Amino acid sequence: MGVIKLIDTYVKYGSPVDDQINIVADLIAGKKGAFEGIIRQYGARLLLKATQMLGNAPDAEECVQECYLQVHRNISSFRGEANLYSWMYRILVNACLKKMKARAVNNSTSIESLLPDFDENNCRIEPNWPSIPSAEEILRRNHTKRQVLAAIHSLPDSYRDILYLRDIEGYNTAEVAQMFSLSEGAIKVRLHRARSALKKILEPVFLEGLEQ
Amino acid sequence: MIIRRQKSQIEKWLLKMPLMISCRDFENFIIQYLEDELPWNKRFIINTHLKVCKECRDYLDAYRLSMAATKGALAQEELPEVPEDLVKAILAATQNGKND
Numbered sequence: 512m513g514v515i516k517l518i519d520t521y522v523k524y525g526s527p528v529d530d531q532i533n534i535v536a537d538l539i540a541g542k543k544g545a546f547e548g549i550i551r552q553y554g555a556r557l558l559l560k561a562t563q564m565l566g567n568a569p570d571a572e573e574c575v576q577e578c579y580l581q582v583h584r585n586i587s588s589f590r591g592e593a594n595l596y597s598w599m600y601r602i603l604v605n606a607c608l609k610k611m612k613a614r615a616v617n618n619s620t621s622i623e624s625l626l627p628d629f630d631e632n633n634c635r636i637e638p639n640w641p642s643i644p645s646a647e648e649i650l651r652r653n654h655t656k657r658q659v660l661a662a663i664h665s666l667p668d669s670y671r672d673i674l675y676l677r678d679i680e681g682y683n684t685a686e687v688a689q690m691f692s693l694s695e696g697a698i699k700v701r702l703h704r705a706r707s708a709l710k711k712i713l714e715p716v717f718l719e720g721l722e723q
Numbered sequence: 724m725i726i727r728r729q730k731s732q733i734e735k736w737l738l739k740m741p742l743m744i745s746c747r748d749f750e751n752f753i754i755q756y757l758e759d760e761l762p763w764n765k766r767f768i769i770n771t772h773l774k775v776c777k778e779c780r781d782y783l784d785a786y787r788l789s790m791a792a793t794k795g796a797l798a799q800e801e802l803p804e805v806p807e808d809l810v811k812a813i814l815a816a817t818q819n820g821k822n823d
């Protein structure tokens with residue numbers, strides 16, 4: 512029954528795959544309005560991702576523009592084995608990484624000062640946590656979401672982007688290593704340092720409101 | 724409650740026992756631990772340390788919390804409005820490309 516209904520829907524409206532084939536065919540043919548269509552359809556999502564990676568709107572807009580220019584130039588080489596958005600997103604990530612490498616290194620925070628602390632007996636120095644709240648609890652508190660977003664942007668560029676691509680966007684270590692031309696071991700070390708630094712930046716936010 | 728200073732002294736002494744590692748050693752194994760890349764015997768040593776060390780337990784919990792909170796905060800961000808200027812700029816640039 513479900514399958515018949517699905518086929519029925521496809522006959523009426525076309526399948527998502529058909530839609531994508533049609534869009535790509537229109538783009539290759541240079542059909543009027545087709546390109547503007549994908550700007551309207553995916554532009555906001557791409558702009559959000561670029562802003563999250565780069566931390567500021569002007570750089571993000573520049574990379575989104577660069578992404579669309581490359582899509583325009585290379586659409587005939589789009590094979591269709593990936594989803595159109597994923598293909599565009601990958602182009603955007605490369606544009607953002609290139610931008611990040613080109614701009615002045617964000618040295619405002621040194622990662623070393625944000626690594627875990629140990630005493631002379633190699634014993635960890637950790638704040639006193641009466642309890643560890645849940646992420647939902649944290650995000651329900653006023654202003655916390657903004658503080659969490661500010662924390663990720665205060666990380667040095669390459670650390671933030673490795674964390675973003677692996678932990679948030681779900682790329683695996685090998686893929687991220689390839690993007691950064693680093694070994695998988697180096698990516699793992701940086702990922703751990705980035706997470707560790709983020710934890711230290713956020714400690715006061717998390718501890719706020721916990722009974723000591 | 725044991726204050727940290729005393730705990731540190733106890734840990735120094737505990738390190739002389741088999742299978743005991745310092746917090747700093749724990750830190751060096753942590754990536755492999757989280758990536759599930761440790762052989763069972765090293766994993767056992769790490770888990771033993773976590774059982775006896777509140778600091779490392781709290782550290783790991785807070786580390787995981789900051790990952791989850793970051794993921795949540797980013798996922799909850801609203802889609803921005805694409806500036807009309809940007810749309811126009813992209814369309815103009817692609818038109819230029821055609822004339823080349």
Ligand SMILES: [Zn+2]
Nearest residue numbers: 635746776779
């Ligand atoms: Zn420890």
